[in-house]
Amino acid sequence: MHRTYSMRQSRAPTASQIQNPPPPSSSTKSGRFFGKASIGGAGHAFRKQTAGAFGPDLAKKLSQLVKMEKNVMRSMELVGRERMEVAQQLSIWGEACDDDVSDVTDKLGVLIYEVGELEDQFVDRYDQYRVTIKSIRNIEASVQPSRDRKQKITDQIAQLKYKEPNSPRIVVLEQELVRAEAESLVAEAQLSNITREKLKAAFTYQFDALREHCEKLAIIAGYGKHLLELIDDTPVTPGETRNAYDGYEASKAIIQDCEDALTNWVTANAAVKPKLSTRARNLSQRRAHRNRDQSEGVDLSGQDPSMKDRESGLWVPAGAHREYQNDDDDEEEEEEEERVQPGHAGEARGREDERVATEA
Template sequence: MHRTYSMRQSRAPTASQIQNPPPPSSSTKTGRFFGKGNFGHTFRRNAAGAFGPDLAKKLSQLVKMEKNVMRSMELVSRERMEVAQQLSIWGEACDDDVSDVTDKLGVLIYEIGELEDQFVDRYDQYRVTIKSIRNIEASVQPSRDRKQKITDQIAQLKYKEPNSPKIVVLEQELVRAEAESLVAEAQLSNITREKLKAAFTYQFDALREHCEKLAIIAGFGKHLLELIDDTPVTPGETRNAYDGYEASKAIIQDCEDALTNWVQQNAAVSSKLSTRSRTLSQRRRNAARRQGEGVDLSHQDAPLDSRESGLWIPASEHQGNGYEDEEDVDAPSTIGTETRGREDERQIAA
């Protein structure tokens, strides 16, 4: 800003940051191969579902689309800061009251850009957690493929050589493959639920903090506008001298204090369930208790012995799964992508 007073002079951690330390900088802010334009967005969205196991393709596309969302938010953040600076530069040549208020409004808008940049980092926590579900899905696919392959071999032998002794051997292998697949599927089910809840908790907590702080800034911004004398004057008439410099600084200071001291426990907006929603939720919890809240499958989640079977392997070690780390360069696709909605799938199944 072109004035000496700015909210961002102090970088002391806020109460919210002390209570919930900020995450590392988002992985989308570095290592860009395709630059900052729309080409990278389009390429990632279209190519995401063309790589890797079938089980993980849909979630892979979601992860890449969220990456596009985050990079769009980064662009908004940078341009918001540039707008704030330009507003202050324009107001410098105006009357005293307009000059002072636009400078302070620029401080508030610049702060919004800073908050948006911090929001991107917290949003990345959600995306990375969703990405971990995708990796588990990719590691489950080999067990499904092996079970299906053995089933197909048995069906083929029964058709061509009904009395072949290989059928008995393959049926025994199928029993083992189904048992191994059952463990993998149970682990996938458990981890999916755990990670899904954690991921959207990150997102909703970040959204709540971001929106509440935006509301704080908007409220103090309107207080600043009250310092501008908008009483119409006749030609030749002069306005009273502006004496709101100290008041505008005090408003900015109050806004900074409000943002610094904000914690989630003191959030102004609360989501209250209706009586019907509370009743239905309580009814579901009671039903879960009566049913014993499901079956504990945690004992099945132990990794398989690699000496017994090579089916259950981490996604990072699965050759040909098409996945690279998030800081990779997306390779061009040579595989045609299919985008089919749930309605189409139901029609095909019918």
């Protein structure tokens, strides 16, 4: 019997993909120093520990989150690949069984393989969430210099007032502090606005991807149980023969129905629709109305260009930081990290500690 491991040989775009075009392939799927293989759990722990070791203080916590999410994506990618291999092995094992078991395990292998491919697609959409969160980290890194400059001027004023209370430089520094506080105020406002915008966008990507993924998994599970009904599990006595299996057309029809259901699925037809309780709905609407009434504030967006044009150069892009130059290029980071085997992680950290101590 011809065995197949995918639901369809040529894949036309599904209704969901037409409505919401798929994103580019995830960054975890290409550019790996060791190919598709990974160091494993020790590598994940090493990357997580070193993620926040460099760069501006403001961005360290989010840097660690971004790196942890990349570990999650790599794990999901591995699960998807291994699920496809499991599907193939299931079909290979069933080939030597009775006709009904052989046919059903072949078709079950098709469904399990489809689950693996859905995992692969989910990783790409999950990367949209991670990249959006990463953009918040970059904004945080850009705001750090304005905070540092304001703090530096404040410290200089305090030091002069302690050592030279009558120094004329105090007046100059206080004027600089006023300017630094104004520029920092704009930077902080932009950070606050962008953080909220990007946070909502990022988790919208994640929850939409989760919803589609889980709905399609539920579809596959439902049709998989229909396939199981084709197996005759009535006990037989020794020497008794079972009725001849005649479910080949039925199993093909079930697979075809499953394919059609997956192809035609769109968010509007989702079976699970979250519903708020009356109390939750009232509280949410009340808060939305209150926020709308208080939303008439000062628009600071027009001040951003003037801040960037200042000769003082206080607004520094994330990629321009001396300690943060390579942070946008995750693949270069990954290559450097993967060159250090887990057994040498302690040695690498020791060298880093020694360097920091020397600079101090």
